[in-house]
Structures are given as structure tokens and as C-alpha cells.
Amino acid sequence: PHWFLRxxxxxxxxxxxxxxxxxxxxxxxxxxxxxxxxxxxxxxxxDALAIPSAMILSRVFLKRRFSTLHYLGVxxxxxxxxxxxxxxxxxxxxxxLKSSGAEAQYPHxxxxxxxxxxxxxxxxxxxxxxxxxxxxxxxMEEFLGMIGFFGFVISIGQAxxxxxxxxxxxxxxxxxxxxxxxxxxxxxxxxLLSYVATSTLSYIGVSKFLLVSExxxxxxxxxxxxxWSVIFSVFAEEIIPNALFFVAxxxxxxxxxxxxxxxxxxxxxxxxxxxxxDNARTTDxxxxxxxxxxxxxxxxxxxxxxxxx
Numbered sequence: 001p002h003w004f005l006r007x008x009x010x011x012x013x014x015x016x017x018x019x020x021x022x023x024x025x026x027x028x029x030x031x032x033x034x035x036x037x038x039x040x041x042x043x044x045x046x047d048a049l050a051i052p053s054a055m056i057l058s059r060v061f062l063k064r065r066f067s068t069l070h071y072l073g074v075x076x077x078x079x080x081x082x083x084x085x086x087x088x089x090x091x092x093x094x095x096x097l098k099s100s101g102a103e104a105q106y107p108h109x110x111x112x113x114x115x116x117x118x119x120x121x122x123x124x125x126x127x128x129x130x131x132x133x134x135x136x137x138x139x140m141e142e143f144l145g146m147i148g149f150f151g152f153v154i155s156i157g158q159a160x161x162x163x164x165x166x167x168x169x170x171x172x173x174x175x176x177x178x179x180x181x182x183x184x185x186x187x188x189x190x191x192l193l194s195y196v197a198t199s200t201l202s203y204i205g206v207s208k209f210l211l212v213s214e215x216x217x218x219x220x221x222x223x224x225x226x227x228w229s230v231i232f233s234v235f236a237e238e239i240i241p242n243a244l245f246f247v248a249x250x251x252x253x254x255x256x257x258x259x260x261x262x263x264x265x266x267x268x269x270x271x272x273x274x275x276x277x278d279n280a281r282t283t284d285x286x287x288x289x290x291x292x293x294x295x296x297x298x299x300x301x302x303x304x305x306x307x308x309x
Contacts (some may be wrong), residue, residue: 012137014146020133021150023126025158031119038112044229046116046167048081050222053124054215062132064214073259077220080251086244127215130206140207147203214266220259223252 034043051074058064134143159167170188209218226250233239 010134012142012146014150016133017143017146017241018150020129021125021154023122023129024147025151026155027119027122027126029119029158030115030122034112034115034119036110036112036160037110038116040229040233042109042113043050043116045084046113047123048078048122048129048219048223049117049120050124050127050219051077051216053121054127054219055124056133057125057128058216058265060215061128062214064216066216066265067262068260069262070216070265072256073257073262074216076258077223077252077255077257079266080223080248080255083244083248083251086248124215127206127210127218131210131215131218134207134210140211142201144207202264214264216265217259220256224249224256 031043031047034046053076055066059066130143130147134140147217206218228246230241230249233241
């Protein structure tokens with residue numbers, strides 16, 4: 001056991017969880033900050049860089065063996081992401097905004113795209129480390145508890161240093177009088193609490209997923225979240241995407257399906273404390289076959305089989 005606050009409590013050292021918490025906090029920070037400077041679709045697009053990031057790091061650190069079908073599934077997903085970009089830049093709605101001068105709403109779009117790219121890469125690294133320590137060491141409860149603790153401390157400190165004035169203005173109800181669609185203070189607090197509750201459920205779901213699967217498939221599955229983004233855009237923002245978006249969504253779902261058709265890359269993962277179904281089945285088969293193997297071995301006292309008969 002490893003010590004925390006002078007108490008031997010955990011299967012992994014505290015500094016490991018602190019490092020994962022830093023990656024997680026900064027990935028969320030860069031991604032959420034990107035919404036200030038670029039569009040929702042662009043953030044969802046560049047967050048998909050978590051896929052190659054998770055795949056490369058899984059190959060390097062977890063020694064995963066990806067087949068041709070795995071790579072094909074990822075390529076199809078990235079192809080769908082490319083169509084998603086075209087959907088963003090070629091949609092009629094975006095063209096109208098650009099021609100009407102509303103493009104000034106995102107004057108620093110390149111900065112927002114860069115922040116989203118950094119956030120996506122950090123998410124991939126974070127998911128690979130989370131998979132390793134959820135499976136091999138303390139399990140889901142220890143992981144969630146330590147990440148929650150260190151993430152809270154890091155977030156409070158970073159928010160106090162970087163966004164102290166904005167936080168004070170938020171809780172004091174100070175808003176920009178020229179801004180459109182400003183929420184009331186109670187509505188803002190309600191939205192914030194809803195975001196926290198949703199994030200908590202998300203972390204629990206991700207941890208359970210990583211117990212039985214792996215980080216690359218997790219990030220591929222996240223791509224289907226674009227469907228919920230378009231539903232929000234249609235009903236909340238009254239923006240209807242063009243046909244390219246639905247082509248992109250079809251490719252993304254197809255890519256995830258192709259990836260899942262291949263044998264699990266965790267089949268050869270024997271270091272996990274929570275083996276995959278394929279590993280568990282192999283272990284059970286070996287245990288069943290063990291008695292039959294012993295039946296064919298000679299007796300331990302050195303007598304031959306014929307003497308026994």
C-alpha cells in the first residue's frame with residue numbers, strides 16, 4: 001500500500017493521481033476556454049485528436065496490438081471528421097454569418113482552434129493513464145476518489161489565480177449590459193450545477209467503461225456525441241446543418257463499428273487486475289483443461305503408468 005497523509009491507504013502513489021488530475025483539469029480547461037473563441041463544431045472536431053493520441057500512447061505504454069481493422073476504423077472516423085469540417089465551413093448558415101459581418105463574433109478563431117487541439121491531445125493522454133490505473137491498481141473507487149480530490153484542489157487554485165475576477169462577477173450577478181441573451185444569476189448557478197452533475201456522471205461512466213474496454217474505443221465512441229450537438233444546434237440555436245454533416249456522422253458511426261469488429265487489442269494484456277472478457281475466457285479454459293493434463297502425467301513417486309495399471 002502507498003501512504004497518503006501518513007496513512008497507508010492506496011494501491012498507487014498519490015503523485016500519480018496528482019499527475020493524472022493535472023492532465024484532466026488542463027484538458028477540460030483548454031477545451032472549455034476554446035468555446036470562447038471558436039464554434040461548437042470546431043471544438044468537437046479538434047477534440048477528436050484524442051483518438052490518435054490515445055492509440056499511440058496505448059501502443060507505447062500499454063503495449064497494445066492494433067490490427068489492420070482497428071486502423072481502418074480509425075481512418076474512417078477521421079474521414080468523417082474531415083467531412084464535419086467541410087460541413088462547418090461550407091454550411092449556408094456559416095456563409096450568411098460571414099457575409100453579414102457576424103464573423104466578428106469569433107475574431108480569435110485560430111486561438112480557439114489551437115486550444116481545442118491541445119485539449120484533445122491531453123484528453124487522449126489522460127484516458128490512457130486512467131485506463132492503466134483503473135485496471136491495474138486501485139480500481140474505480142480509488143481512482144475516482146483521488147482524481148476528484150486532486151482535481152478539486154487544482155481547479156480551485158487555478159481558478160483563483162486566472163479567473164478570480166470573472167468568478168466574483170458571476171456570483172455577484174455582474175454581466176455585460178451589451179450582451180445578448182444574458183441569464184439571470186439563479187439561472188447561471190443552475191446551469192453551472194447541472195454541468196457539475198453531468199460531469200460527475202460522465203466520470204463514473206468513463207471509469208466503468210475503462211474497466212472492461214480501452215481508451216481508444218472510448219474516444220471513438222465519444223465522436224457520436226456530435227449527434228447531440230446537432231440536436232442542440234437545431235432546437236436551441238435554430239441552425240440546421242447541411243447534408244455533409246449527416247455524411248460525416250454516418251462515417252463516424254461506421255468507423256466505430258469497424259473498430260469494434262476487430263479482435264480486442266486487450267487480448268494480450270496480461271498485466272491488468274481486471275482482465276478483458278477474452279482474457280477471462282482463456283483463463284477459465286486453462287483451468288478446465290488443467291485436470292485433463294494432470295491425468296496424462298506420470299505419478300509423482302516415479303512409477304510408470306503400466307505399473308499402476
